[in-house]
Amino acid sequence: MTPAAEVTDVRRRYGRTQALDGATFEIGTGVTGLLGPNGAGKTTLLRILATVAAPDSGAVSVFGRDPAVSGDRLEIRRRLGYLPQDPGFQRGFSVFEFIDYIAILKEMTSRQERHAEVRRVIDAVDLASVSGKRVRALSGGMKRRTALAAALLGDPKFLVLDEPTAGLDPEQRLRFRELVSDAGEGRAVLLSTHQTEDVAALCQDVVVLDQGRVLFHGSPAELTSVADGRVWFAAERSAAAELVWRGADGRFRHLGSPPAGADVVEPTLEDGYLLLVGRVDEEAAA
């Protein structure tokens, strides 16, 4: 099967920062999680795949088309839904008006068909009860859902979601995972997140990005197994561990090579990720 999206040795520099430093991977149908600490290059990578930014070097292909070629780029954009990291909304626009506006940008010129499609995506994210309300007056979770609805317009085959669950409370996060998981049926979805639970809950595939490079690409189970036999509990902090933090029961959770006789436990996806990245990202550990 041809991959939905493919990046090969992609590099991008912003001033003195090398945001992407030779990233290579491909994704297929289903939900792929892009994990990485802050500044790993996740947003840059997603913006390149969403055809908003261009790489300095390397090859990008979406559905076999090259975003650097203008005709191809248009075809990619026609099949793309993009939720940016910090979606903005026009002052005074209602939920319906905002999504209708994005629908025009997506080439839906016939008013009746457009409105029917706008209502369809509003129902899909369960926002009919606020469809006439000003977007800027909504809660953070509802704003995200509004932006997600706009990304779902026109049934795109490739969804790029930049930290869709950031800033949501646990209940909203659960609701959002459900929506994204539904969206992943028959589509390629690429979402970035700090949250290993998001990945464990809804991704079939994980890419770990750090300092602009791909550290890992595989299934969530494979990422978890990175920590097989390398997680143990002890009452005292041990110097042998790469990472140590105190758990809820007061004992210390250690990651690394266990000393003889340590109480080795079943690892989580987070353990695998942390061992891979080699440091505790503040937000990921929160």
Added chain:
Amino acid sequence: MSTVPSTEPTDAALLRQVADGDRRALEQLYARHAGWLLLRLGRRCADPGLVDEVVQDTFVAVWRSAGRYTGRGEVAAWIWGIGVRRLVDGLRRTPRAAVVAEPQLSSVEMSAEERVLLGVQYGDLAGALDRLSPELSAVVQSTVLDGLTTAEAGRLLGIPQGTVKSRMKRAREVLREELA
């Protein structure tokens, strides 16, 4: 026969949700009120196309001005007030469509308030109304029962405002004589 169970939101609650931009609440209000409104307007206008248009305009107006409902009185009466005025406006554009039912009155249930408006508080009102001429009866119906102003009633019936006033005066006199 369908009833509204007590767990269902009241019309007033739905109207508040509509004011907040809730499309589903508008759909519920429509399900509760579009049917009777359509029939009642249809009795005052012979053109079904115009009636459909007026019902549509009425619910669009409900969506846009739900916030203006004061919370006093039946929501149904509020919606009727919007609907009948839209009908009057519509008839101004296509005046031939108006029909007002011939009065053949036998029994009528009227509130004390409506009796006061007519200036008749006692006696066999329905019988008296029955004996009014069709012209006088139509004026009584549109001003007292439909709640229109004399100007609006004139437009609905296709007669000048002055004629509405003089017929109303005449109707009051007849009723007072009959019921004296």
Added chain:
Amino acid sequence: MTWHVPEPLVAAYVDGAVQGARAASIEAHILACADCRARVNSAVSVDRLTSIWSSVLDDAENPRQSWAEWLLTRAGVPEADARLVAAAPSLHLSWLASLAAVLLFAAWASNTSDRGAALFLILAPVIPVLAVAGAYGPRIDPTYEVSVASPYPTLRLVLLRSASVVAASGALALAASALVPDGEIAAAWLLPSLALITLTLLLTRWLALPVAAFGVAAAYAVPLLAITLDHGGVSTALTSAALQWSAAAVVVVALALLTADPHMRAAMRRNP
């Protein structure tokens, strides 16, 4: 209230067989009784109600036209394009009001002294360029990222919005110049302004719209303001035939380059 309209009477009412006061009685009752309303409702054709409902939805949720949208559609811009154009931040009244305030100040200043006249001649041409800066771009348009990733041609949006904000702010500048008594000064800002606008559009091949517009505006206004403050007015130079002719030459060359650009032509030709 336990009284309800008897079933045969409901049937007669919906058939139109009940007249006059009896009908009026039913109508008064159904305003207050949900049960009887529901029974009357069930007599109406579902198809008819469904078709009216779809028109209700279409009408109710259809965004209302802003004044800018109304003008644009009158000018022949397709409805969908007009919506995108009218969302330009610098078409908002708050933007236009602040531009108008600057213009009024400049028009007033032009009557006071030679320096004041220079101030008008420096500021008036820049106003439409500033409006262009606020038409589209990162940090200007809240949906910039999404609009770039959409199939709608970005350049078309840039050109349509620029033209609209130039028209709106140009109208303001024309109105302000009516307050300038010296006819020569009142007219002298026009050609330099057109030159700055066409230069800005030419630069959008390489720069984001706000960057190009602010850059052009600053390159024109900052040195002139500095000279005016140091050495007095430059109004004679700005109204001179030499300057006016060079501005006209810039406009002609820039327009020729713009219209020759196949990207620009493609963006404007597309008519959905």
